[in-house]
Amino acid sequence: MAEQEPPGIPDDALTDLLVKQVTEGLSPAEQRELDVLDGPLVSETSRALERAVAAVLLAASANPAPLPELLRARLQRQAADHFSAPATGSPAAGLPPVVTPDGGAATPPPSQTQRAAAAGAILPAPAPAPGPARTAGAAGWWAAAACLLLAMYAWFRTPTLSSLPPSPPVAEIPAPVPPAGPVQPIPVPTPAPTPVPTPAEERAALLAQAGAVKLNLGATKDPAAAGVTGDVVWDPAKQRGFIRFSGLKPNDPTRRQYQIWVFDGERDPRYPVDGGLFDVPEGQSEIVVPIRALLPVHVAKAFAVTVEKPGGVVVSARDHVIALAQAT
Amino acid sequence: MSPSVLERMAGGDQSAVRECIEEFGPLVWSLSRRLSRTPADAEDATQEIFLDIWRSAHRFNGSLGSDKVFIATIARRRLIDRLRKTSAEPPMDSDEVLDTIVWSEPGNSTETAIEAEQAARALAQLRPEQRQVLELGLLHGFSQTEIAAKLGMPLGSVKSFMRRGLLKVREYMNRDAESVSARS
Numbered sequence: 001m002a003e004q005e006p007p008g009i010p011d012d013a014l015t016d017l018l019v020k021q022v023t024e025g026l027s028p029a030e031q032r033e034l035d036v037l038d039g040p041l042v043s044e045t046s047r048a049l050e051r052a053v054a055a056v057l058l059a060a061s062a063n064p065a066p067l068p069e070l071l072r073a074r075l076q077r078q079a080a081d082h083f084s085a086p087a088t089g090s091p092a093a094g095l096p097p098v099v100t101p102d103g104g105a106a107t108p109p110p111s112q113t114q115r116a117a118a119a120g121a122i123l124p125a126p127a128p129a130p131g132p133a134r135t136a137g138a139a140g141w142w143a144a145a146a147c148l149l150l151a152m153y154a155w156f157r158t159p160t161l162s163s164l165p166p167s168p169p170v171a172e173i174p175a176p177v178p179p180a181g182p183v184q185p186i187p188v189p190t191p192a193p194t195p196v197p198t199p200a201e202e203r204a205a206l207l208a209q210a211g212a213v214k215l216n217l218g219a220t221k222d223p224a225a226a227g228v229t230g231d232v233v234w235d236p237a238k239q240r241g242f243i244r245f246s247g248l249k250p251n252d253p254t255r256r257q258y259q260i261w262v263f264d265g266e267r268d269p270r271y272p273v274d275g276g277l278f279d280v281p282e283g284q285s286e287i288v289v290p291i292r293a294l295l296p297v298h299v300a301k302a303f304a305v306t307v308e309k310p311g312g313v314v315v316s317a318r319d320h321v322i323a324l325a326q327a328t
Numbered sequence: 329m330s331p332s333v334l335e336r337m338a339g340g341d342q343s344a345v346r347e348c349i350e351e352f353g354p355l356v357w358s359l360s361r362r363l364s365r366t367p368a369d370a371e372d373a374t375q376e377i378f379l380d381i382w383r384s385a386h387r388f389n390g391s392l393g394s395d396k397v398f399i400a401t402i403a404r405r406r407l408i409d410r411l412r413k414t415s416a417e418p419p420m421d422s423d424e425v426l427d428t429i430v431w432s433e434p435g436n437s438t439e440t441a442i443e444a445e446q447a448a449r450a451l452a453q454l455r456p457e458q459r460q461v462l463e464l465g466l467l468h469g470f471s472q473t474e475i476a477a478k479l480g481m482p483l484g485s486v487k488s489f490m491r492r493g494l495l496k497v498r499e500y501m502n503r504d505a506e507s508v509s510a511r512s
Contacts, residue, residue: 052497054400058444067353
């Protein structure tokens with residue numbers, strides 16, 4: 001006996017498209033087909049199907065496993081970093097909205113389905129479609145990654161990539177100074193406050209420890225990279241590191257910021273780990289900035305610095321890669 | 329009614345962030361383990377999902393569904409995205425993991441979101457092969473083409489089972505919503 005479908009849904013072919021959209025994503029041709037048919041009924045059905053998918057997931061997760069302690073601690077640390085970042089207009093967080101991984105900095109205009117979801121549904125906009133579109137995007141990323149490696153190869157074969165001059169005086173981002181306490185009427189010997197180490201001091205201390213590695217940093221051919229030199233100090237065990245720059249141009253944080261990326265040998269090279277944002281104030285000829293990797297870095301293969309919009313991006317379009325350092 | 333954790337986070341309540349991890353961490357972790365290739369992948373995915381949750385919390389609308397459905401939707405999108413990017417293969421051998429799924433008991437809505445109970449009731453009505461297609465597609469990240477190859481089933485049948493299965497779940501969700509609104 002044929003099963004009766006509930007009323008108020010599009011025909012089978014269109015519903016199949018919507019099902020595929022919410023379960024595995026559409027190819028560009030399928031997405032175009034859906035866009036042509038887009039309308040209130042399509043939007044409503046798309047939302048309802050996605051809710052149904054989520055409900056099935058919940059039904060299958062009746063006894064979820066407890067969160068591992070280490071992961072919980074990492075999430076709490078990540079939350080602290082995330083919510084302490086400077087706000088960039090998103091009401092939910094300091095970091096910018098999610099950028100589509102294969103769309104780089106440019107997010108395609110939303111379909112009506114996506115707009116409806118964004119406007120009124122409990123659901124955020126659907127995930128980017130896999131299939132040929134993603135394949136094309138992935139090919140672009142692979143090409144970008146290949147270019148990156150080629151650029152790094154070329155860089156590290158170029159005489160200008162020689163080592164930094166031996167330890168010049170380092171000017172760094174001023175460390176916060178604790179406010180002075182009230183004056184005591186009677187001088188009482190108190191222990192001197194422990195000075196907060198500057199990034200340059202922390203870098204030097206890290207470099208002195210066994211296990212830390214130092215990599216030369218080279219500029220790319222990007223115009224913003226002219227004259228940039230530097231190095232990276234990274235301790236894999238501590239997951240800490242610093243980048244020292246010389247000649248990096250000052251930036252206006254309201255227009256663009258520098259962002260650090262760490263290429264992990266155990267991760268997809270298209271998606272390096274976000275190493276944090278930084279700014280270069282006017283008048284700073286040299287600067288030392290900490291690397292704040294948001295995710296664990298298993299094998300640090302390379303470090304890169306890009307120029308991004310204020311607040312940074314989740315996935316860089318790599319339009320402005322200005323400095324690279326590669327592990328040997 | 330007091331605001332949910334997501335609504336409080338969206339409103340800037342920092343204490344809600346820790347609650348969010350405690351309340352939804354097990355769900356996200358369970359989904360991540362199911363749809364990741366390795367435990368390390370699952371950990372990374374969990375962190376990425378929570379970043380997505382924090383960035384999207386302001387878009388949650390409690391009148392349109394539960395916070396758990398919102399979380400599960402975000403989690404699944406991220407997990408499927410990761411799977412599709414990093415491998416042509418689903419995470420694990422499905423025959424092994426299908427047996428590990430613990431389904432909600434219909435009628436036990438105290439422990440799970442009401443939507444989960446509705447879905448469980450709908451799934452109980454499906455034929456075994458329909459249910460298997462849904463499990464492979466939704467819980468294990470197989471594409472429709474992969475399911476067809478795995479089960480030796482025409483692609484059209486896979487699409488039909490998937491469509492009818494999800495529409496059945498939707499039907500149960502709508503039916504309950506209508507009965508609730510009729511009572512109120």
